[in-house]
Amino acid sequence: MSAVTGETMPVGAVPVVQTSRLTKSFGAVHALADLDITVGEGVTGLVGANGAGKSTLIKILLGLLEPTSGAARVLGHDIATEGDRIRQLVGYMPEHDCLPPDVSASDFVVHMGRMSGLPATVARERAADVLRHVGLDEERYRQMGGYSTGMKQRAKLAQALVHDPRLVFLDEPTNGLDPAARVDMLQLVQRIGRDFGIAVLVTSHLLGELERVSDHVIVLDGGRLLRSSATADFLGxxxxxxxxxxxxxxxxxxxxxxxxxxxxxxxxxxxxxxxxxxxxxxxxxxxxxxxxxxxxxxxxxxxxxxxxxxxxxxxxxxxxxxx
Ligand SMILES: Nc1ncnc2c1ncn2[C@@H]1O[C@H](COP(=O)(O)OP(=O)(O)O)[C@@H](O)[C@H]1O
Ligand SMILES: [Mg+2]
The missing domain is CATH 3.30.70 (Alpha-Beta Plaits)
Known part of the structure; x- marks a missing residue:
């Protein structure tokens, strides 16, 4: 546990994410430097300016990037040796557009469910459920190339949830949204954590944006931990x-x-x-x-x-x- 955190973890509980001196360098750029963080249940906001290392951290936790040094565990599993197990348990909403333009959200989310190992009928049911939860109704049968940014963000969120994960990483889910759509998306993020009981690690480069929906906030600055506290302690x-x-x-x-x-x-x-x-x-x-x-x-x-x-x-x- 980091020296600057005041958090307590129930004895015996496995942290959702725990990193130990996690470091990632791209040449001379230190995207992450000796990072020690602990993420618990509920909604955790990961905030920091552009370039702080938020996306790099998520990609390392998912096994998409290898750390330069240090270690991390996700739901108790070692990222170095148990990546397959971690990917089964975790959903990922990437920062950038990853949607094929000539496929409907419905077909895409069913496909992603099948890729995670769900049988066809289960994948169809789960896809219909999550698309309804994220608020894509009739639009889900239209090709995603014609979607607004808000609809694309919802489709990206739905594919992260289709396999019923224990934990989701949401990388800048409010990016590109207008103020009203931003509020809707943040409410969705809060519901995922509170109503569905899925642990959420959500990032934003807008520092104040996550304070209303996060139980806990971790602040990164230049690849280092600036602070990690219960949100209530920040907002004293x-x-x-x-x-x-x-x-x-x-x-x-x-x-x-x-x-x-x-x-x-x-x-x-x-x-x-x-x-x-x-x-x-x-x-x-x-x-x-x-x-x-x-x-x-x-x-x-x-x-x-x-x-x-x-x-x-x-x-x-x-x-x-x-x-
Ligand atoms: N593939 C890469 N090659 C070189 N530098 C990178 C690469 N990915 C990220 N970086 C650098 O690492 C730092 C952290 O980036 P990133 O994790 O994307 O930050 P954030 O998501 O907080 O905006 C930045 O300085 C960025 O330029
Ligand atoms: Mg990023």
Whole structure:
């Protein structure tokens, strides 16, 4: 287990993924460097900027790439010697388009099921089920070359699920999607983990995107582990406050100026006043809260709410990983 993780694994439980000093170099480029991570059940978000090593890690775990050094186990099986067993237990949604344009999603997913060893009738039933779960209805009989990006992503997801895997690797499933389709895809990812009980390792280069659907988040930076924590630990309180008053921008700015005079650093955030964690003199519990309440009352403004300002995943990068 990594030194920077606070996670605990039930005694005796086999981790979904465990790597030990996993390293992959492409010439002078160190795509992964001495990576030690542990992935448990549920949905785990693997985040990091483009080039952080996310896809390389997944390909090594699947046996598509050989590591330069180090070791890894998937569901207790050694990637060096038990690749066939791992591929039976794992589904994979690759990052890039992998769909034949002149085949329907229905035929493709049936075919992928048969490739995984399912008998024809079972493959047809499973394909119909997973295509329904991912939300491809009548379109599933059309050739995939005519699909929108959202439909292609759904077909890619369906083929990863057809053989009823214990674990799926989803590499950038929201890539190329518009905001509404992105939300739909993230809900699907969450359902796979929560409702179907399949362990999920899902990647994104958008740092904040997975915080709502992941139980656990692993942050990679330049092939190294930046942080691995339960999502709740990432999203702790910053110590700041968010305040909303009635009266629009004018009231917001009036309150902001008065709070600044009272010694609180603050700035507008949309319609809200965002107050930084208070300076030491005002840091005792409840003090900043009381100042906000009294200042609002003195100004005759109607207070809608005062609430703790939540930290977000992006903040981890701003603070160097040890927020
Ligand atoms: N086949 C390859 N040949 C050379 N360099 C590669 C290859 N695959 C990945 N890399 C490099 O390894 C690093 C990690 O890439 P990748 O795993 O694709 O990152 P991510 O998926 O996080 O964007 C990048 O610097 C990338 O350019
Ligand atoms: Mg990638």
């Amino acid at each position: 309180h910053t110590g700041g406050l968010l305040v909303e008053v009635l009266g629009g921008d004018a009231a917001r700015d009036q309150l902001g100026e008065a709070l600044a005079q009272a010694g609180l650093h603050c700035r507008p955030r949309g319609p809200l006043v965002a107050i930084d964690p208070p300076p030491e003199a005002l840091a005792a519990p409840g003090v900043a809260h009381d100042i906000v309440r009294d200042t609002t009352a003195d100004l005759g403004l109607a207070l809608v709410r005062i609430e703790p300002d939540q930290a977000h995943l992006e903040d981890v990068f701003l603070t160097g990983g040890h927020a």
